Amino acid sequence: MYVNADFSQPVVIGPDDYQWVPSPQSGVERVMLDRLGGEKARATSIVRYAPKSIFPQHSHPGGEEIYVLSGTFSEGDRHYSAGSYLRNPPGSFHQPSSHEGAVIFVKLWQMKPDEKQRVHINTQVPSNWQQHGGRDICPLFSDGIETVILQRMQPGESLFTASVSSAEWLLISGQLKTPDQSFEPGTWMRLPAGFYLDITAGSQGAVVYLKTGHLPDMPEEA
Template sequence: MNSDYEKRALINTDKLIWEKSKYENVFKKILAIKDNQETALIKLDNSSVLNKNSLINSVEIFVLEGIYVNEYGEFEKGTYLKLSKEDEAQVSSKNTCVIFRKTNHFSNNEQVIINTQKTNWLEGQGNLEVMPLSDQTALVKWPENERFLAHKHWGGEEIFVLSGTFMDEYGAYVKNTWLRSPHLSEHFPFVKEETIIFVKTGHI
């Protein structure tokens, strides 16, 4: 398990097998776990309840497929949620839902819910477009053949590739690839096709 935050981590999540949880029709692909913090993909099939006895201290979610349901409402593909608490006994889905989720990674009372499919992109550096989601978290859209300056990650960087292929001098990372780079790591990113990434910085 990717618990050493001082090392680079890379997973093509499409190559992982969905692991059954103890609850019916709930499956996980765990990407990293340390103490009570977890980063994972979770799949909720029909008639599933995520956890009947758990209250998460904090949760950060990006809905990848389907409709995610919790005590705050129903959220379609492309919705970002950052909640200081969530009652997992009220988490379910309509049909099949897949989410990227981080639990217990922050301790403030921040609550953010953004439907990224209905939110405008902002101009970023170079030809990039950016959609801020919360502190140090954003979607970044790379146009075809865009190259970025070589840079270091103060506090590290975490990326989940939502579409296209993200690239740097170390390799090419297709859709559904998860990357984590440690504090002061450095790379020179670029793309050949339009690519959208979910990115967090400074939290490692």
């Protein structure tokens, strides 16, 4: 299965474009943002857990990256509220569930094979935020190639200050806009290399999950 598989083209999907597709597990649905492969695929998705839904324990040979958008997401007896960022490295396993229900942003099979460290960052904790280059950010992950941050933007502030080699963002709250379009929370955009200096925060500011430098030139089916 291929969904938005041409990485040389920009893609934008807003909440009004979401198409919820049942997963193999009852009570769990997903919006496929991009995908290369079947059930074991390089994939980016929004996943919705109904209350009291649970997945059987399973492994992630290619790793899994998660940002909790709402509700409480659980892995066994570990519980993660909205604003939690997780990286489960290649070869890890877990038993995901949600007692109250949850919506999460998920990326599969997009880590380097030698990544080993589990990451859990609660972005709601003020001490996890810092000023960097005059910008308010919460660092989530960096390996010298890929960088993942949460960025809190002031009204009118540009998302990018220079050209990017590749970028992907998910609007957590507030509004982003270009001269001819505005984006609401839940909007996801993937961008190839280029200049995107006209993406700015709206009048109320914005909080954005931002990943840069990570997109392959020619992705292969997982």
